[in-house]
Structure formats: C-alpha cells, structure tokens
Amino acid sequence: MQIQELKLLNFRNYNQLSVQFDKHLNILYGENGSGKTNLIESIYVLALTRSFKQVNDKILIKNGTNLTRIEGIIQNKYKNTYRVVITNEGKKVKIDKTKITKISEYVSKINIVLFNPNDLKMIKDTPSIRRKYLNIAISQLHVDYLKLLGDYNKLLKIRNAYLKKMYLNGNSLQSYLQVLTEKLVDLGMEIYEQRRTYIEQMNGFITDIYEEITGKSNLYVKYISEYDHKSREDLLNLYHKNLKRDLLLGKTNIGIHHDDYVFLLEDFDLKDFGSEGQQKNAVISWKFSEISMLKENKGITPILILDDLLSELDLEKIKNILKFIEEDIQTFITTTEIEKLTSLLINKEYKKYHVVNGVLEEVI
Numbered sequence: 140m141q142i143q144e145l146k147l148l149n150f151r152n153y154n155q156l157s158v159q160f161d162k163h164l165n166i167l168y169g170e171n172g173s174g175k176t177n178l179i180e181s182i183y184v185l186a187l188t189r190s191f192k193q194v195n196d197k198i199l200i201k202n203g204t205n206l207t208r209i210e211g212i213i214q215n216k217y218k219n220t221y222r223v224v225i226t227n228e229g230k231k232v233k234i235d236k237t238k239i240t241k242i243s244e245y246v247s248k249i250n251i252v253l254f255n256p257n258d259l260k261m262i263k264d265t266p267s268i269r270r271k272y273l274n275i276a277i278s279q280l281h282v283d284y285l286k287l288l289g290d291y292n293k294l295l296k297i298r299n300a301y302l303k304k305m306y307l308n309g310n311s312l313q314s315y316l317q318v319l320t321e322k323l324v325d326l327g328m329e330i331y332e333q334r335r336t337y338i339e340q341m342n343g344f345i346t347d348i349y350e351e352i353t354g355k356s357n358l359y360v361k362y363i364s365e366y367d368h369k370s371r372e373d374l375l376n377l378y379h380k381n382l383k384r385d386l387l388l389g390k391t392n393i394g395i396h397h398d399d400y401v402f403l404l405e406d407f408d409l410k411d412f413g414s415e416g417q418q419k420n421a422v423i424s425w426k427f428s429e430i431s432m433l434k435e436n437k438g439i440t441p442i443l444i445l446d447d448l449l450s451e452l453d454l455e456k457i458k459n460i461l462k463f464i465e466e467d468i469q470t471f472i473t474t475t476e477i478e479k480l481t482s483l484l485i486n487k488e489y490k491k492y493h494v495v496n497g498v499l500e501e502v503i
Contacts, residue, residue: 140213140214140215140249140250140439140440140441140442140469141160141162141213141214141215141442141469142160142182142185142211142212142213142214142249142442142469143159143160143162143211143212143213143214143218144157144158144159144160144211144212145157145158145160145181145182145185145209145210145211146208146209146210146211147178147181147207147208147209147210148206148207148208149200149201149204149206149207149208150177150181150199150200150201150207150208150209151174151177151180151181151199151201151207151497152174152177152201152496152497153174153177153178153181153201153497154201154497156178156499158492158499158501160469160471160490161469161488161489161490162214162469163466163468163469163470163487163488163489164464164469164470164472164484164487164488164489164490165469165470165471165472165489165490165492166472166473166474166477166480166481166484166489166490166491166492167179167471167472167473167474167492167494167499168473168474168475168476168477168480168491168492168493168494169475169493169494169495170475170495171475173494173495173496173497174494174495174496174497174498174499175446175473175474175494176255176446176447176473177497178473178494178499179253179444179446179471179473180192180199181209182211182251182442182444182471183251183253183444184199184209184223185209185210185211185221185223185249186246186248186249186250186251186442187246187249187251187275188223188230188232188242188245188246191253191255191257192257193271196225196230197225197227199225200225200226200227205226205227206224206225206226206227207224207225208222208223208224208225209222209223210222210223211249213248213249215439219234219235219248220234220235221233221234221248221249222234230242232245234248242285243282243285243286243289244282246278246279246285247278247279247280247281247282247285249442250279250433250437250439250441250442251279251441251442251443251444252426252427252429252430252433252441252442252443252444253426253443253444253446254422254423254426254444254445254446254448255444255446255447256419256446256447256450258272258422258426259415259418259419259422260272261422261425262402262409262410262413262418262421262422263410263418266397266398266399269399269400270396270398270399273334273337273338273398273400274288276337276429277333277334277337279429279433279441280337280432280433280436280437281333284330284333287326287329287330287333288330290326291323291326291327291330291395291396292396294319294322294323294326295323295391295394295396297319298316298319298320298323298391299389299390299391301315301316301319302316302385302386302389302390302391303389305386306386306387306389320375320378321375323378323391323394324371324374324375324378325371327366327374327394327395328366328371328374330395331364331366331367331395331398334362334364334395334398335362335364335367337432338360338362338400339362340432340435340436341360341425341428341432342359342360344427344428344431344432345358345359345360345421345424345425345428346358346359348424348427348428348431348463349420349421349424351459351462351463352420352423352424352456352459352460353417353420353456353459355404357404357405357406358402358403358404358421358424359402359403360400360401360402360403360425361400361401361403362398362400363398363399363400363401364395364397364398364399365377365393365394365395365397365398366394366395366398377393378391378393381393402418402421402425404417404421409421416452416453416456419452420452420456423460426443427463429441430443430463430468440467440468440469441468442468442469442470442471443464443468443469443470443471444470444471444472445460445470445471445472445473446473447473447474447475448460448472448473448474448480449474449475449476449479449480454483457483458483461483461484461487464487477491491503
C-alpha cells in the first residue's frame with residue numbers, strides 16, 4: 140500500500156500542498172515547529188479520519204479559514220482517491236466519487252502504522268488510553284470492529300441511564316435491565332474475543348522483534364479482562380452479583396470497557412520497572428508487529444510512519460530498527476538531525492524533503 144500523491148488545503152500550518160512521494164522511503168527534515176509532524180498527521184487523518192494527537196477535529200483547520208481538506212491517491216490492489224473534509228459543522232469522507240456516510244465503513248481502507256514519541260502513553264498512561272491504541276490497531280484489521288465497539292458503547296450508556304432511573308424509581312422493570320445486560324454481555328464477548336485473539340497473535344511477533352532490536356528476549360503483552368475464561372452464564376451471574384453496586388454508583392462497573400494490557404519484560408511490568416529506552420523499544424516492537432499482522436491477515440503492507448525516530452535511542456538500536464524497513468513498505472521518517480539519519484541510510488534509496496514553515500521542498 141502506497142500513498143502516491145497528497146494534497147492539502149488549509150491543514151494546520153499548510154495553506155496548500157501537492158506532493159508526490161517515493162514508493163519506498165521518504166525523509167522529512169526541518170526545525171521543530173516547521174510542519175514535519177503536521178504533514179504526517181495529515182496522512183494519518185486521511186487513513187483514520189482523526190488525529191493521533193487526540194485533539195478536536197476543528198484544531199486541524201488552519202487559523203482564519205473555515206475548512207480543511209486532505210486528499211490522497213492510494214495505490215493498493217487498485218488505485219483510489221480518498222478525501223477527508225473537516226469543517227466547523229463536522230466531517231465528510233469520500234472514496235473516489237462516492238460519499239461514505241459511516242466513518243466505520245471508511246476506516247480500514249487505508250492501513251497505516253505510526254510511531255510517535257507520545258506513543259509511550261501506551262505503557263505509561265491509563266487503561267483507557269491503552270484501549271484506544273488497541274482499538275485503532277484492531278479496527279485496521281477487522282472491518283466490523285468499530286461498529287461492534289460503537290454498538291457496545293451505545294448500549295452501555297443506555298444501561299447506565301437505566302440504572303440511575305432504577306435507583307431513583309424503585310418500580311422500574313428489572314426485566315428490561317436483564318435484556319440490556321444480556322445484549323451487553325453478547326457484544327462484550329465478541330469484542331473480548333477479537334482483543335484476546337489480537338494480543339495472542341501480537342505475542343507471536345513482538346518477542347522476536349524486541350530481541351532483534353535490543354538483543355534481549357522475553358517481552359510479551361498480557362491482556363487483562365473481566366471476561367477472561369468466563370462463559371456467558373458466568374458473566375450474567377457476575378453482573379447480577381454487582382447489581383447493588385451498579386445501582387448505588389449509577390454505572391456499569393464490570394465489562395470490556397475496563398479491559399487493560401501490560402508490557403512484561405521477563406515478567407516485570409515495563410510501566411513500573413522499565414527504563415524510557417526499554418519502553419520506547421517495546422512500543423516500536425508493537426508497531427512493527429502490527430505490520431506483520433496486517434501482512435499475515437490481510438495480505439497488505441501498510442504505510443509506516445516513524446516520527447522523530449532519533450530521539451532518546453542510541454545509534455545501535457536505531458540501526459536495528461532501520462533493518463525492519465523493507466523495500467515493500469512505504470516509509471516516512473521525520474527528523475531534525477538529517478546528517479545523522481542519512482549516515483545510517485547509506486545502502487538505502489530515499490527521497491528527501493526539507494520542511495520550513497509549512498512549505499515542503501524536495502532536496503535532490
């Protein structure tokens with residue numbers, strides 16, 4: 140999968156841009172704040188319709204304008220034009236000339252794997268942040284996953300609202316709550332199974348990749364869920380046992396919306412016992428495992444983005460990471476240290492772009 144051409148209008152600090160990329164390796168360099176990360180952010184938005192920075196869509200619109208448009212020609216088995224338009228009123232997406240009414244039907248068409256230094260949140264931050272990373276990864280692999288997740292979250296809100304109603308109004312029907320609980324469990328079991336399978340398959344790659352990068356083995360990911368090893372009947376009983384607590388707090392206190400996972404290196408949690416370098420290597424290993432999983436499950440090589448790769452890693456680790464960049468992976472690397480990076484790419488061909496204040500110029 141390759142992005143052949145990218146066009147931007149009023150995106151962040153870019154007024155207008157039209158650029159054709161190399162099908163293999165593209166280097167974006169410039170000072171901090173010049174627009175390197177904004178550019179790769181636009182590619183991410185084109186693929187997933189939202190920023191990896193988890194900001195409001197309106198932030199992406201250049202100051203003083205009322206819309207932003209990202210358009211890209213993507214070559215996969217076929218060549219298609221994808222477009223995302225964001226205004227103050229909302230967001231619209233289109234593939235070729237066809238308007239896509241549901242975002243869930245657009246996401247997963249363009250597969251992208253991104254590493255950004257902020258991705259250390261996957262280890263350092265809260266379970267809800269980790270679930271977001273996992274949800275994005277699975278949604279690129281399974282077309283139905285986002286719809287499943289959306290249906291679960293809607294039903295969860297309905298059940299929580301009914302719990303509050305029951306607490307205030309003692310004569311509310313428990314039979315209706317039972318119907319909601321059964322549907323919630325059924326959806327939860329489907330989501331649990333996709334998450335469990337994903338992380339199980341992830342562990343088939345991440346241990347070896349981490350060892351190739353660092354020389355150390357025994358990294359794996361442990362999935363934590365209240366649904367683990369439970370039948371439908373077990374789960375319904377568990378919800379029933381928690382009913383008093385749910386009523387008192389006015390919310391559903393068990394379920395896949397509490398799922399978590401941890402990175403373990405020789406059985407030690409990297410969040411508590413890992414150095415920053417170990418954490419960063421673990422996240423990069425997760426990202427390269429995503430590539431392997433997309434290849435294995437969909438027969439697709441995704442677009443790879445490595446944002447600010449050189450920060451906080453020693454040269455030996457960076458060399459090992461660059462070995463994973465194969466010829467069939469279209470890759471974008473951003474850096475402020477162009478000489479240092481190019482010295483590590485002696486045997487690779489690449490296009491080089493200098494970014495200055497939202498202006499992109501190819502350097503030959």
